[in-house]
Amino acid sequence: MSQSPETSVPPHDTNEVHLTGRLSSPPAARVLPSGDQIVTFRLVVRRSARARRRSRQSVDSFECTAWTAALRRRALRLAADDLVEVRGELRARFARGQHGLVGRVTVDLQSLTRAPVASSP
Template sequence: MDETTANDVRLRGRVSGGPVTRSLPSGDELVSLRIVVPRSAAARKRSKATVDTIELTAWTAALRRTASRLSEGDVIEVTGELRRRFARGSGGPQSFMGVDVTSCRRVRADPEAR
C-alpha cells in the first residue's frame, strides 16, 4: 500500500436508533447502526446543519456482538474505513458513504435507556 495515502476514520457520537442485524444472500451477517456526530464550528458557518448522521457496519463476530448491545442515546467511539455503497432505490441506483467498523467502544451509556 502507498504510505502517502490512508483511509482511517475515527468518530465519537451518539447512537441514533437501535442496531439492525441482517443476513446477506452470501450468508454473511452484519450489524448496522447510525451515529450522530456534531459538525465543527467552521462547518456550521457554511451550512445550517449542525450534525451529520453516519451509517456504521460491523462485520466480524466480535464487533457484531458489541454493536448489538448498544442502545439509542449511547455515546460511542469507533474507528474504521470509509466505504462507498450502492443500492437500488425507488428512483433507481443510489450510492452513499458509510464506515466499516474496525473497533467500537461505548464511552457513556444513555442513562434514560437503562
C-alpha cells in the same frame, strides 16, 4: 534492500476514520443474501463550530457496519443515545433505487467502544 513493515513509510493513500457520536436508534442485526451476518447502526456526530457557520446543518449521520463476530456482539449491547467512539474505513456503496443508482458512504468498523461521558461538576 527492502524495509521491514515496522520501518516502512506509510502509503500515500489512507482510508481511516475516527468518529465519536450518539446512536440514533438501537443497532440492527441482519443476514445479507451472501449469508454474511452484519450489525448496523446510525451514528450522529456534531459538526465543528466552523462547519456550522457555513451550513444550517449542525450534525451528520453515518451508517456504521460491524462485520466481525466480536464487533457484532459489542454493537448489539448498545442502545439508542449511547455515546460511542468508532474507528474504521469509509466504503462507498451503490444500489439500484427506484430512480436509478443510489450511492452512500458507510463506515466499516475496526473498533467500537463506549465513549466516556463527561460528569457534571
